Amino acid sequence: MVMKWDDFLAAAQERGEYASRDEAERAARVVLALLGAHLVGSERAELAARLPDTLSPVLLNPLQAPEPLSPDRFVRATAAWIEGATEQTARWDASAVLSVVADAAGDDLMRGILLQLPPGYDLLFGRPQPL
Template sequence: MHWSRLIDAVREAGQYTTAAEAERVTRIVLSALGGQLVGDERVDLARQLPEPAARVFAAAVPATRQLNAAEFVADVAARIEGATPATARWDVSSVLSVVGEAAGDALATRILAQLPPGYALLFGRAELMQAA
């Protein structure tokens, strides 16, 4: 996938009015995600992303503590001027659903296995709970 196709896909998914808005949100969400992933999943996702996206993603220093999905959305909201939890959730889902598709099912499943529960919905996937 090329950078322009990634931005077009995010623009369509998020119904953003301009490519610049979609690009800004994409960069913020990818930077936040880069802080949450480590190991092979981080490397493999960077390889699947277009070069400008991979740079933004890989430049993020891995966090010392993984954020749960709600904390992740709040972190993104803090990075976007004027964002609310609802708009940040929309932004995160718009980007991560496209990133999940670009990654492919196998890698997306590995990524979700590394992240705390709750991220699947942000990637546009159902989150199945195991019976107790």
Template structure:
């Protein structure tokens, strides 16, 4: 997939009025994700993204403290002028749902397992809670 195709999908999912807005949101979300995703999953995802997406994702050094899904959305909201938690959640989901398609089910499952709780819905997936086993 080319970067322009990636941005077009984000634009469609997020119903952004312009390509420029969809590209800006894509860069911000991928950059934020790149700061939180580590290990082999980061590398595997990078090779599945368009070249520009790979640069944005891998251009970030990992943060020391992993953020929950909600904190991640808040961190994205802080990067987008005029964003609220609700609009940032929309932006994050618009981008990460496209990322999920490119990742595929196996890699996406490993990515979600590596990240703190709360990311599955951002990728457009349900996150089932494990119930304690009864003895």
């Protein structure tokens, strides 16, 4: 099922405690562009199909990352792309957006996504995995 744009932004705004929908949208676009650079194949396409149409191109059309970023480097990259962000606020931004992405993806797709990413992303998605 495709998540609606308003539902996605409302959830991201609530989880990120953003003052405006514009802040939630900016965080969503940055985080999804970075995530899209790390995903390939059917998982990326299936995730894009479950996200609002407005966000699908952001996920599908990034430059591919030369190497997967660790969760900490992903957070630092997020901070670099959000004006005024610190690593602490960028971790909050990434988790707010990625937890909504995880809800849209569902458990089966999330397992495939997490297999493509370095260890530790499960926490950013709000889906801690057993060791």
